[in-house]
Amino acid sequence: SAVISQKPSRDICQRGTSLTIQCQVDSQVTMMFWYRQQPGQSLTLIATANQGSEATYESGFVIDKFPISRPNLTFSTLTVSNMSPEDSSIYLCSVLLSGETQYFGPGTRLLVL
Amino acid sequence: EDKVVQSPLSLVVHEGDTVTLNCSYEVTNFRSLLWYKQEKKAPTFLFMLTSSGIEKKSGRLSSILDKKELFSILNITATQTGDSAIYLCAGGYGGATNKLIFGTGTLLAVQP
Numbered sequence: 001s002a003v004i005s006q007k008p009s010r011d012i013c014q015r016g017t018s019l020t021i022q023c024q025v026d027s028q029v030t031m032m033f034w035y036r037q038q039p040g041q042s043l044t045l046i047a048t049a050n051q052g053s054e055a056t057y058e059s060g061f062v063i064d065k066f067p068i069s070r071p072n073l074t075f076s077t078l079t080v081s082n083m084s085p086e087d088s089s090i091y092l093c094s095v096l097l098s099g100e101t102q103y104f105g106p107g108t109r110l111l112v113l
Numbered sequence: 114e115d116k117v118v119q120s121p122l123s124l125v126v127h128e129g130d131t132v133t134l135n136c137s138y139e140v141t142n143f144r145s146l147l148w149y150k151q152e153k154k155a156p157t158f159l160f161m162l163t164s165s166g167i168e169k170k171s172g173r174l175s176s177i178l179d180k181k182e183l184f185s186i187l188n189i190t191a192t193q194t195g196d197s198a199i200y201l202c203a204g205g206y207g208g209a210t211n212k213l214i215f216g217t218g219t220l221l222a223v224q225p
Contacts (some may be wrong), residue, residue: 001158031211033212042216042217042218043156043213043215044215045214092155092156099211100145100161100163101147101161102147102213103158104155104156105155106155107153107154
Protein backbone atom coordinates (compact mmCIF):
# COMPACT_ATOMS: atom_id res chain seq x y z
CA SER A 1 0.00 0.00 0.00
CA ALA A 2 1.00 3.68 0.08
CA VAL A 3 0.97 6.44 2.66
CA ILE A 4 -1.65 8.99 1.67
CA SER A 5 -2.19 12.28 3.45
CA GLN A 6 -4.86 14.92 3.06
CA LYS A 7 -4.99 18.51 4.23
CA PRO A 8 -6.96 19.92 5.91
CA SER A 9 -8.40 17.05 7.93
CA ARG A 10 -11.47 19.17 8.67
CA ASP A 11 -12.74 22.66 8.12
CA ILE A 12 -15.75 24.85 8.75
CA CYS A 13 -16.46 27.32 5.97
CA GLN A 14 -18.94 30.04 5.16
CA ARG A 15 -21.27 29.68 2.20
CA GLY A 16 -20.03 31.30 -0.97
CA THR A 17 -16.37 30.67 -0.21
CA SER A 18 -14.05 28.04 -1.72
CA LEU A 19 -11.83 25.41 -0.11
CA THR A 20 -8.89 23.59 -1.66
CA ILE A 21 -8.12 20.10 -0.37
CA GLN A 22 -4.68 18.61 -0.91
CA CYS A 23 -3.80 14.95 -1.37
CA GLN A 24 -0.20 13.77 -1.13
CA VAL A 25 1.10 10.24 -1.79
CA ASP A 26 4.50 8.88 -0.78
CA SER A 27 5.04 7.15 -4.13
CA GLN A 28 4.32 7.91 -7.76
CA VAL A 29 0.89 6.79 -8.89
CA THR A 30 -0.79 7.09 -12.25
CA MET A 31 -4.42 7.22 -11.18
CA MET A 32 -5.87 9.34 -8.41
CA PHE A 33 -9.55 9.71 -7.62
CA TRP A 34 -11.69 12.12 -5.65
CA TYR A 35 -14.83 10.98 -3.81
CA ARG A 36 -17.53 12.65 -1.79
CA GLN A 37 -19.41 11.03 1.08
CA GLN A 38 -22.43 13.03 2.17
CA PRO A 39 -23.85 12.48 5.65
CA GLY A 40 -25.36 9.01 5.94
CA GLN A 41 -24.47 8.17 2.35
CA SER A 42 -21.90 6.02 0.67
CA LEU A 43 -18.96 7.18 -1.40
CA THR A 44 -19.62 8.81 -4.76
CA LEU A 45 -16.89 9.29 -7.33
CA ILE A 46 -16.42 12.94 -8.31
CA ALA A 47 -13.61 12.65 -10.84
CA THR A 48 -10.51 10.82 -11.96
CA ALA A 49 -7.31 12.88 -11.89
CA ASN A 50 -4.63 11.97 -14.40
CA GLN A 51 -1.23 13.58 -14.39
CA GLY A 52 -0.69 15.84 -17.38
CA SER A 53 -4.29 15.90 -18.55
CA GLU A 54 -7.62 17.30 -17.47
CA ALA A 55 -9.61 15.47 -14.88
CA THR A 56 -12.49 13.27 -16.00
CA TYR A 57 -15.71 14.11 -14.18
CA GLU A 58 -18.58 11.78 -13.37
CA SER A 59 -22.17 12.57 -14.19
CA GLY A 60 -23.49 15.28 -11.91
CA PHE A 61 -20.11 16.87 -11.22
CA VAL A 62 -18.63 19.77 -13.19
CA ILE A 63 -15.23 21.37 -13.39
CA ASP A 64 -16.49 24.82 -12.45
CA LYS A 65 -17.73 23.52 -9.11
CA PHE A 66 -14.93 21.01 -8.41
CA PRO A 67 -11.74 22.08 -10.21
CA ILE A 68 -8.94 19.55 -9.86
CA SER A 69 -5.23 19.88 -10.36
CA ARG A 70 -2.70 17.06 -10.82
CA PRO A 71 0.67 18.70 -11.29
CA ASN A 72 2.73 15.53 -10.72
CA LEU A 73 2.47 11.83 -9.91
CA THR A 74 2.37 12.30 -6.13
CA PHE A 75 0.01 15.23 -5.60
CA SER A 76 -3.48 16.44 -6.42
CA THR A 77 -5.88 19.13 -5.23
CA LEU A 78 -9.66 19.36 -5.27
CA THR A 79 -11.34 22.72 -4.86
CA VAL A 80 -14.93 22.99 -3.69
CA SER A 81 -16.10 26.30 -5.14
CA ASN A 82 -18.84 28.68 -4.12
CA MET A 83 -19.83 26.38 -1.28
CA SER A 84 -23.32 25.84 0.04
CA PRO A 85 -24.48 23.78 3.04
CA GLU A 86 -25.22 20.92 0.62
CA ASP A 87 -21.48 20.60 0.06
CA SER A 88 -20.99 19.52 3.68
CA SER A 89 -19.42 16.10 3.25
CA ILE A 90 -16.33 14.03 3.74
CA TYR A 91 -14.02 14.38 0.74
CA LEU A 92 -11.63 11.52 0.08
CA CYS A 93 -8.83 11.01 -2.35
CA SER A 94 -7.72 7.56 -3.41
CA VAL A 95 -4.91 6.10 -5.46
CA LEU A 96 -4.81 3.07 -7.70
CA LEU A 97 -2.17 0.55 -6.70
CA SER A 98 -1.47 -3.10 -7.43
CA GLY A 99 -3.22 -2.78 -10.74
CA GLU A 100 -6.78 -2.54 -9.55
CA THR A 101 -6.96 -1.78 -5.85
CA GLN A 102 -7.78 1.71 -4.61
CA TYR A 103 -6.37 2.91 -1.32
CA PHE A 104 -7.90 5.90 0.41
CA GLY A 105 -6.55 8.93 2.16
CA PRO A 106 -7.74 9.88 5.66
CA GLY A 107 -10.41 12.24 4.33
CA THR A 108 -11.39 15.87 4.83
CA ARG A 109 -14.52 16.60 6.80
CA LEU A 110 -16.13 19.80 5.53
CA LEU A 111 -18.96 21.69 7.18
CA VAL A 112 -20.47 24.64 5.32
CA LEU A 113 -22.51 27.10 7.35
CA GLU B 114 -28.23 1.84 -14.16
CA ASP B 115 -25.29 0.28 -12.35
CA LYS B 116 -25.82 -0.43 -8.67
CA VAL B 117 -24.36 -2.19 -5.65
CA VAL B 118 -26.75 -3.25 -2.90
CA GLN B 119 -25.68 -4.34 0.55
CA SER B 120 -27.64 -6.10 3.25
CA PRO B 121 -28.41 -5.87 6.02
CA LEU B 122 -28.19 -2.10 6.44
CA SER B 123 -27.22 -2.57 10.06
CA LEU B 124 -26.49 -5.41 12.40
CA VAL B 125 -25.96 -5.72 16.15
CA VAL B 126 -24.19 -8.81 17.48
CA HIS B 127 -22.34 -9.91 20.59
CA GLU B 128 -18.66 -10.63 20.82
CA GLY B 129 -17.86 -14.11 19.60
CA ASP B 130 -20.72 -14.23 17.10
CA THR B 131 -20.19 -14.96 13.42
CA VAL B 132 -21.65 -12.51 10.90
CA THR B 133 -22.26 -12.65 7.17
CA LEU B 134 -22.55 -9.45 5.17
CA ASN B 135 -24.09 -9.53 1.72
CA CYS B 136 -23.38 -7.60 -1.47
CA SER B 137 -25.14 -7.90 -4.80
CA TYR B 138 -24.10 -5.97 -7.85
CA GLU B 139 -25.14 -4.97 -11.33
CA VAL B 140 -22.11 -3.30 -12.85
CA THR B 141 -21.40 -2.83 -16.53
CA ASN B 142 -17.90 -3.93 -17.57
CA PHE B 143 -17.42 -5.49 -14.16
CA ARG B 144 -13.80 -6.23 -13.24
CA SER B 145 -13.61 -6.82 -9.51
CA LEU B 146 -15.44 -6.72 -6.20
CA LEU B 147 -13.80 -4.93 -3.30
CA TRP B 148 -14.56 -4.83 0.42
CA TYR B 149 -13.55 -1.98 2.70
CA LYS B 150 -13.90 -1.26 6.42
CA GLN B 151 -14.75 2.32 7.39
CA GLU B 152 -14.35 3.27 11.02
CA LYS B 153 -14.02 7.06 10.96
CA LYS B 154 -13.38 8.71 7.63
CA ALA B 155 -11.02 6.61 5.55
CA PRO B 156 -12.11 3.25 4.13
CA THR B 157 -9.49 0.58 4.80
CA PHE B 158 -8.98 -2.05 2.10
CA LEU B 159 -9.91 -5.61 3.03
CA PHE B 160 -10.26 -7.76 -0.06
CA MET B 161 -10.38 -7.63 -3.83
CA LEU B 162 -12.10 -10.52 -5.61
CA THR B 163 -11.96 -11.19 -9.30
CA SER B 164 -12.64 -14.92 -9.65
CA SER B 165 -15.73 -16.87 -8.70
CA GLY B 166 -15.62 -19.44 -5.96
CA ILE B 167 -12.15 -18.66 -4.64
CA GLU B 168 -12.27 -17.67 -0.99
CA LYS B 169 -9.95 -14.96 0.22
CA LYS B 170 -9.07 -15.07 3.89
CA SER B 171 -7.36 -12.74 6.31
CA GLY B 172 -7.46 -13.77 9.95
CA ARG B 173 -11.08 -13.93 11.05
CA LEU B 174 -12.34 -12.32 7.84
CA SER B 175 -13.08 -14.14 4.62
CA SER B 176 -14.88 -13.32 1.41
CA ILE B 177 -16.05 -15.05 -1.73
CA LEU B 178 -17.46 -13.94 -5.06
CA ASP B 179 -20.14 -15.55 -7.23
CA LYS B 180 -19.96 -13.98 -10.69
CA LYS B 181 -22.86 -16.04 -11.97
CA GLU B 182 -25.26 -14.81 -9.30
CA LEU B 183 -23.55 -11.37 -9.10
CA PHE B 184 -23.07 -11.73 -5.39
CA SER B 185 -20.39 -11.59 -2.72
CA ILE B 186 -20.32 -12.24 1.01
CA LEU B 187 -18.00 -11.12 3.75
CA ASN B 188 -17.76 -13.37 6.79
CA ILE B 189 -16.39 -12.36 10.16
CA THR B 190 -15.94 -15.10 12.74
CA ALA B 191 -15.45 -14.69 16.49
CA THR B 192 -16.37 -11.01 16.27
CA GLN B 193 -14.68 -8.48 18.53
CA THR B 194 -15.70 -4.96 19.54
CA GLY B 195 -12.93 -3.68 17.25
CA ASP B 196 -14.85 -5.08 14.29
CA SER B 197 -17.53 -2.43 14.82
CA ALA B 198 -17.53 -0.31 11.67
CA ILE B 199 -19.27 0.30 8.38
CA TYR B 200 -18.38 -2.37 5.83
CA LEU B 201 -18.46 -1.14 2.26
CA CYS B 202 -18.70 -3.22 -0.87
CA ALA B 203 -17.67 -1.75 -4.23
CA GLY B 204 -17.84 -2.94 -7.81
CA GLY B 205 -14.83 -2.16 -9.95
CA TYR B 206 -15.42 -1.40 -13.61
CA GLY B 207 -13.92 0.28 -16.61
CA GLY B 208 -11.07 -0.20 -19.01
CA ALA B 209 -7.74 1.37 -18.17
CA THR B 210 -9.07 2.94 -14.99
CA ASN B 211 -10.64 0.70 -12.38
CA LYS B 212 -13.40 2.99 -11.10
CA LEU B 213 -15.49 1.95 -8.13
CA ILE B 214 -19.22 2.12 -7.47
CA PHE B 215 -20.00 1.72 -3.79
CA GLY B 216 -22.91 0.23 -1.93
CA THR B 217 -24.43 2.08 1.00
CA GLY B 218 -22.66 -0.12 3.49
CA THR B 219 -23.55 -2.33 6.43
CA LEU B 220 -23.17 -0.82 9.89
CA LEU B 221 -21.92 -3.53 12.23
CA ALA B 222 -22.03 -3.01 15.98
CA VAL B 223 -20.35 -5.65 18.15
CA GLN B 224 -21.40 -5.48 21.78
CA PRO B 225 -19.23 -6.84 24.61
